[in-house]
Amino acid sequence: MKNNVILVVNPISGDVDKSELIDEVTFFADKENLNLVIYNTSGVSDSDNIKALYATYAPKRIIVAGGDGTIKMVAEAMETLDVIIGILPAGSANGLAVDLNLPSEISENLEIAFHNDYMEIDMVSINGKKSIHLSDLGINAEMIKNYEKSSIRGKWGYALQTVNTLIDLEDPFIATITGDFPTIECEARMIVIANSQKYGTGVSINPNGIMDDGKFELVILKNMDLVVLGKIITGNMPIDVNDVEIISTDQAFITTNIPVSFQIDGEYCGTETKLIIEILPKQMKVAIPTPPLKII
Structure with a gap:
């Protein structure tokens, strides 16, 4: 039985077309014998939709193709759940990816996002x-x-x-x-x-x-x-x-x-x-x- 992985894509982040990235992720997941579930954000009920996908597929990892805002949205949706977030930087500036020293090549990021160990990072609450x-x-x-x-x-x-x-x-x-x-x-x-x-x-x-x-x-x-x-x-x-x-x-x-x-x-x-x-x-x-x- 294949393990499930959810890919959350922000189609408008960074003003960059994501079709090539999605193709590369799909090819990688097929090669790794993983069942890839793709979700494109719309700005409407994204958090609830991602929670529903998690409840259906129970993935150990969620891969995020977007910027810091998309990563934060997914993290908040998953805050009480045991899931690892993999990052494929695809925003305008990608601050968290820069701080994590993630590579610029998509092939290297795929290996990290799908397979590498994780760190548990803090968040900061500012006016809630x-x-x-x-x-x-x-x-x-x-x-x-x-x-x-x-x-x-x-x-x-x-x-x-x-x-x-x-x-x-x-x-x-x-x-x-x-x-x-x-x-x-x-x-x-x-x-x-x-x-x-x-x-x-x-x-x-x-x-x-x-x-x-x-x-x-x-x-x-x-x-x-x-x-x-x-x-x-x-x-x-x-x-x-x-x-x-x-x-x-x-x-x-x-x-x-x-x-x-x-x-x-x-x-x-x-x-x-x-x-x-x-x-x-x-x-x-x-x-x-x-x-x-x-x-x-």
Whole structure:
């Protein structure tokens, strides 16, 4: 009897046609003597539909072809179930895949997604919403808002909107941050709530990030000039505490003096003046680039 595997495909993520990817996954599953069940997301009742498929087929693995938003949706649907999530990066930036050091070749990713061992990664709750990767207040969220309005996708789209956002840079906001650490009150351009290290563009924002340590980091980018912001955007994190401060914790509360643009895992969420943040340990099992165990 064949083992079942569900493939969840976001057909519009990254503005890339997924037909070739689906063909490769189908060929791989046939070669491995697996029964592949394909589900294309529509944005309507996807979580409930995936739960129903799980109840019918009871797979040990669900493979996700999409970006961070699709991965998070599947993880939340499966949060009480014992299932491993394999990732085939197919979004605009693929931040989680970048942090997991997944290869760029689909053939290598297929081996990892279908056969490799997993790690149990944490999530972060922010005002009751879950983040699996990187969320932030400030300039990057403003850039994502502009990107979502743009017709240019991929890394070029991000680069263009980064320039446009810096040109239209407004005054910094004032943030008050409390938790199990001395209260911080400062001007800031951006505050990152980080469960990992890198944005999907490859920029390292949180060098100390570990996705399964029961902690998240607050990366506070203070009232810095365009030169320092440019260094961060190009992946050169400044080490001067006057520019950047990093706090590792398992809970925090942030208030701002004005509404500030906010994003979760690359999705713009409007503006916020208050964030209640806490770690959610070991929320999802994700296949990682380690020697394969052939466990299905």
